[in-house]
Amino acid sequence: MKAAVFRSAGEALAIEDRPVPEPGPGQVLVAVHSCGICGSDLAMTASGSPATFAPGCVPGHEYSGKVVALGQGVTSLRIGDAVSAFPVAGCGTCEACRAGDPYGCSACAYLMGGFGEFAIAAADLCAPLPAGVSLDDAALVEPLACGAQAVRLGAVGPASRVLVMGLGPIGLAAIWWAARAGCRQIVAAAPSPRRSELAGTMGASAFIPMDDAFLQALADAFGGQAPDVVFEGAGKPGAIATALGCVGNRGTVVSSGMCFEHDSFVPGFAVMKQVRLQFSMGYLAQDFRDCVAALEAGHVEPRAMVTRSISLDRLPQTLEALREPGADCKVLVRPVG
Ligand SMILES: [Zn+2]
Numbered sequence: 001m002k003a004a005v006f007r008s009a010g011e012a013l014a015i016e017d018r019p020v021p022e023p024g025p026g027q028v029l030v031a032v033h034s035c036g037i038c039g040s041d042l043a044m045t046a047s048g049s050p051a052t053f054a055p056g057c058v059p060g061h062e063y064s065g066k067v068v069a070l071g072q073g074v075t076s077l078r079i080g081d082a083v084s085a086f087p088v089a090g091c092g093t094c095e096a097c098r099a100g101d102p103y104g105c106s107a108c109a110y111l112m113g114g115f116g117e118f119a120i121a122a123a124d125l126c127a128p129l130p131a132g133v134s135l136d137d138a139a140l141v142e143p144l145a146c147g148a149q150a151v152r153l154g155a156v157g158p159a160s161r162v163l164v165m166g167l168g169p170i171g172l173a174a175i176w177w178a179a180r181a182g183c184r185q186i187v188a189a190a191p192s193p194r195r196s197e198l199a200g201t202m203g204a205s206a207f208i209p210m211d212d213a214f215l216q217a218l219a220d221a222f223g224g225q226a227p228d229v230v231f232e233g234a235g236k237p238g239a240i241a242t243a244l245g246c247v248g249n250r251g252t253v254v255s256s257g258m259c260f261e262h263d264s265f266v267p268g269f270a271v272m273k274q275v276r277l278q279f280s281m282g283y284l285a286q287d288f289r290d291c292v293a294a295l296e297a298g299h300v301e302p303r304a305m306v307t308r309s310i311s312l313d314r315l316p317q318t319l320e321a322l323r324e325p326g327a328d329c330k331v332l333v334r335p336v337g
């Protein structure tokens with residue numbers, strides 16, 4: 001099969017011919033339909049990055065497809081089932097795994113593989129697709145689930161005043177899930193206004209630019225009150241300090257930004273406000289199922305995040321081009337064309 005392989009940081013992915021992987025016990029083989037390119041794929045392949053993929057691996061963790069082979073003991077899926085594939089797996093037996101939380105397992109491993117024609121996934125964690133959810137929509141479930149977890153950890157409710165800083169797909173997913181939670185005061189903020197309209201489509205009630213007038217605009221947006229929950233998805237040095245500075249007394253800052261540089265903030269101001277600082281990565285198996293259910297119920301606004309689909313051959317050059325900010329939001333790779 002054809003697959004895009006990571007060789008070393010700073011080197012473009014290489015299209016190679018690889019053997020089709022064999023599903024182990026409890027696993028399924030998925031023929032990949034669509035796989036999103038994630039900001040973490042850029043970060044984990046960047047020159048000089050302190051966190052990279054293992055050389056030789058096939059990245060791609062936001063994918064959908066059809067089950068084409070079953071490993072030993074699989075009863076939860078059948079050949080031909082369409083799924084949103086869960087890209088990590090745990091040991092399957094510990095307390096976290098039994099609760100559908102493989103990210104909480106000490107043996108949590110990244111299966112990925114969505115940048116190839118076929119990939120392996122843990123059968124019990126994949127979300128089967130009902131007839132009303134397309135394979136293209138299902139490729140958005142993974143980034144949407146990241147937003148679901150962030151919003152769950154932020155304990156957002158209908159009365160929350162929410163600020164989302166950084167409008168990458170995770171920030172946009174947090175807006176969408178805050179809207180699903182019934183929240184009506186969702187302010188989106190980013191240095192550039194290029195995704196302001198998209199933020200509105202996802203459910204934001206207002207957009208403010210992160211410029212010199214940011215704090216005044218923020219106060220105006222919430223009628224003089226501070227936000228209760230701030231989502232930080234920018235992943236840039238200084239972003240957590242800004243979030244801690246904006247959030248109100250006893251508020252919560254949820255950070256999902258992948259910043260691999262040293263960063264600093266003054267803890268005393270956060271202590272005085274008794275802020276809860278929560279980092280978030282991943283999701284529960286239930287978050288995947290909730291995303292699929294929301295799409296099935298007709299909440300298909302996330303489709304607006306997809307700016308184009310490309311073939312696997314074009315992935316290496318496209319991934320390199322995405323390092324520069326541009327018009328793209330979510331790009332989907334179609335390994336089989
Ligand atoms: Zn991702």
Ligand SMILES: [Zn+2]
Nearest residue numbers: 091094097105
């Ligand atoms: Zn486990």
